[in-house]
Amino acid sequence: MRAINAAIIGCGAIHICHVEALRHTPGAHLHAIVDTDIIKGQALAATYGCHFYQDYREMLQDQRIEVVHICTPHYLHKTMILDALAAGKTVFSEKPVGMNSLEVADIAEAANRASGILGVCYQNRYNPTSRAIRDVLASNVLGKMLSIKAALTWSRSGGYYTESPWRGRFATEGGSLLINQAIHTLDLMQWFAGGIDSVKGVVDSGPLAGTIETEDSAMATFVLHNGARGLFWATNNHTTDSPLLLEIHCEKGMLQLRDNTLWQIADGERISLTNDNPPTGNGKNYWGIGHQKAIEQFYQAIQHGGDSNYININQAAKSIHIVEAIYRSSQLRRWISINY
Numbered sequence: 001m002r003a004i005n006a007a008i009i010g011c012g013a014i015h016i017c018h019v020e021a022l023r024h025t026p027g028a029h030l031h032a033i034v035d036t037d038i039i040k041g042q043a044l045a046a047t048y049g050c051h052f053y054q055d056y057r058e059m060l061q062d063q064r065i066e067v068v069h070i071c072t073p074h075y076l077h078k079t080m081i082l083d084a085l086a087a088g089k090t091v092f093s094e095k096p097v098g099m100n101s102l103e104v105a106d107i108a109e110a111a112n113r114a115s116g117i118l119g120v121c122y123q124n125r126y127n128p129t130s131r132a133i134r135d136v137l138a139s140n141v142l143g144k145m146l147s148i149k150a151a152l153t154w155s156r157s158g159g160y161y162t163e164s165p166w167r168g169r170f171a172t173e174g175g176s177l178l179i180n181q182a183i184h185t186l187d188l189m190q191w192f193a194g195g196i197d198s199v200k201g202v203v204d205s206g207p208l209a210g211t212i213e214t215e216d217s218a219m220a221t222f223v224l225h226n227g228a229r230g231l232f233w234a235t236n237n238h239t240t241d242s243p244l245l246l247e248i249h250c251e252k253g254m255l256q257l258r259d260n261t262l263w264q265i266a267d268g269e270r271i272s273l274t275n276d277n278p279p280t281g282n283g284k285n286y287w288g289i290g291h292q293k294a295i296e297q298f299y300q301a302i303q304h305g306g307d308s309n310y311i312n313i314n315q316a317a318k319s320i321h322i323v324e325a326i327y328r329s330s331q332l333r334r335w336i337s338i339n340y
């Protein structure tokens with residue numbers, strides 16, 4: 001197995017999940033980190049025993065680096081992805097890959113032309129419970145899906161937004177609750193149902209209204225591609241980060257994700273199918289447990305080829321279209337069709 005040198009751009013809250021995943025991924029080697037904050041960046045580089053760059057464009061000229069991880073604020077993703085692909089690098093970007101469908105279209109075009117591949121981090125797809133839901137649905141043992149209900153209730157304080165001021169601003173975050181936190185839930189819902197055809201939704205802000213210009217709460221109803229109904233509610237105003245609550249009602253029973261355990265309820269019986277064990281190391285429990293798996297799969301695709309095991313730009317675009325459709329629906333107060 002050949003060694004693959006990686007660099008991480010952006011050393012904020014999420015970067016440690018990438019550092020740890022790289023440490024445990026066969027063949028991967030953290031070669032450099034990049035951050036505009038020189039004091040933090042140099043200290044972290046010393047801890048990790050890697051190179052430090054303050055300017056990502058300089059890092060892109062380092063021919064020893066093959067893969068670039070993008071862990072920066074949302075408004076920087078498109079430019080950094082395009083620059084990295086143009087420099088011949090392979091890119092693994094944190095979600096959201098871009099802030100809206102126009103940005104995503106530009107990124108898709110660049111990715112199609114590029115020599116390197118582009119993967120996007122939707123780590124919750126790799127949770128054992130997510131895999132099991134897909135398997136049960138594919139087996140048709142519960143019959144046709146009738147509805148999916150998801151409730152995401154997390155806690156984000158005013159300090160979370162003021163300590164990283166790009167958050168909570170349309171120009172730099174592109175929205176808040178939907179595009180940053182609930183995007184994982186929306187991605188799972190569309191993935192389980194084979195897509196979302198149309199949406200009617202509302203976004204609003206409550207306790208955080210004085211701090212952010214974006215939304216802290218949202219609800220939406222979906223017409224799912226398989227004909228079923230989707231019900232979605234999310235807020236950043238809870239006082240703790242509760243695990244995602246998700247229920248899939250089918251003709252012959254129900255799947256229920258509760259406290260990170262997947263239950264199948266059918267024929268008067270409730271059985272536990274699997275659960276998501278909390279991550280080891282510094283990954284936060286509520287982010288899901290899949291960074292290690294997502295990054296491992298991506299490096300396998302780099303080593304061995306094949307794009308079935310990582311989330312490419314076309315897959316990643318779907319949740320951006322849904323987020324955008326909820327924002328539009330909320331503005332226009334009507335159903336919005338989603339054309340992927």
Ligand SMILES: NC(=O)c1ccc[n+]([C@@H]2O[C@H](COP(=O)([O-])OP(=O)(O)OC[C@H]3O[C@@H](n4cnc5c(N)ncnc54)[C@H](O)[C@@H]3O)[C@@H](O)[C@H]2O)c1
Pocket residue numbers: 009010011012013014015034035036037054056070071072073074076094095096121123164180287
């Ligand atoms: N997958 C998940 O579950 C998950 C969880 C949290 C965050 N994220 C994503 O990770 C990304 C980063 O979020 P965060 O919460 O870590 O942000 P953050 O504000 O904590 O960190 C951002 C870092 O980027 C650095 N930075 C800013 N501009 C830069 C530039 N031009 N060049 C180099 N570095 C620069 C900042 O100095 C900071 O260290 C976002 O896309 C976010 O949505 C994903």
